[in-house]
Amino acid sequence: MSTLWLVFAVFMAGYLINIFYITVLYHRGLTHRAIELSPGLEKCLAYTGNWLTGIDPKAWACMHRLHHIHSDTDLDPHSPVHYGVFGVMLGQLRSYEKILGQLIRGNPEYTEIVSDIKFDVNILNRKKIWIIPYLVHIALAYGIGHYFGSVWVGIAYFLGIMSHPIQGWMVNSIAHHSGYRNFNSADNSKNNVVVAVLAFGEGFQNNHHSRPASANFAYKAGEIDLGYGLCLVAEKFGVLKIPRGVGVQETELNATY
Ligand SMILES: [Zn+2]
Ligand SMILES: [Zn+2]
Incomplete structure (x- = not known):
């Protein structure tokens, strides 16, 4: 394999691990309960999520629920309305730090939003x-780069596994700024096809804000949600379950968030 292909393959391996954790486990599973995580998988997420992605699962879920409650208003933790398209990059980081701090302090304004999540903020954050x-x-x-004899392979690993800030920026900023709408939701959410491809379905923000209980963020013909594809593969391996049938699309939790 040429070095260029190796760089791409290693980047994609890191990127896929990150995206599986964030869009499948953190977002569709933990935050919206649009997929059912087995107790074992939820426990695994609590222990490994922060180590693999660098992001605390409980704080992420809290920030994302706040985003759904207050989309594109003054209280939205990461809207381009306040921060501007590029300012969301720093804005989302500041909001995450603030929410993490409030959860650690036990501020009920924040802890009640994620009271259904039974594990605590990760010890990495509690101990600073x-x-x-x-x-x-x-x-x-460094080890991967050394093993393959190319510093670029090591850099590709790091950028892939630590890619969440860029994915988050694309979704929170571009997909609330540019694109088309299938639903007349009260926020500025859009469906942005480029972001949807790069962030495995997350770019279909307008569909998602209008149907947060659906595991599939695609809605109409021609829209493809790669993240839902990951859910289907994971379901085949028996680690999660996608609720199907009448009545499962609006759980009490999803009616709120
Ligand atoms: Zn959104
Ligand atoms: Zn969401």
Whole structure:
């Protein structure tokens, strides 16, 4: 395999691990309960999510639920309405840090939003040692680069596994700014096809904000949600379940968020 293909393959491996955790487990599973995580998988998510992605699953779920409750209003943690398209990059980081701090302090305004999530904020954040996973991934990137004899392979690993800030920016910013709408929702959510491809379905924000209980973010013919494809594959392996049938599309939780 040429070095260029190796760089691409290693980047994609890291990217897919990150995207599986964020869009399938954190977002569709933990935050919206649009898919049912087995107790074992939820426990695994609680232990490994922060290590693999660098992002705390409970704080992510809290921030995302706040985004759904307050979409594109003053209280939205990451709307381009306030931060501007590029400012969302820093805005989402500041909001995440604030929410994490409030959850650790036990502020009920925040803890009640995620009271159904039975595990705590990760110990890495409670002990203020959140940097350790980043250092571990830098060490792994160095090892991978050394093993394959190319620093670019190591960099590709790091950029792929730590890609969430860029994915998040694309979804929170571009998919609330540019695209088409299938639903006349009260927010500015759009369906952006480029973001939908790159972020495995997350770019269909207008569909998702209008039908948060659906595991499939595609809605009409021609829309393809690759993240839903990951859900179907995971379901085949028996690690999660996609609710189907009348009545499952609007759970109490999803009616709220
Ligand atoms: Zn949104
Ligand atoms: Zn959502």
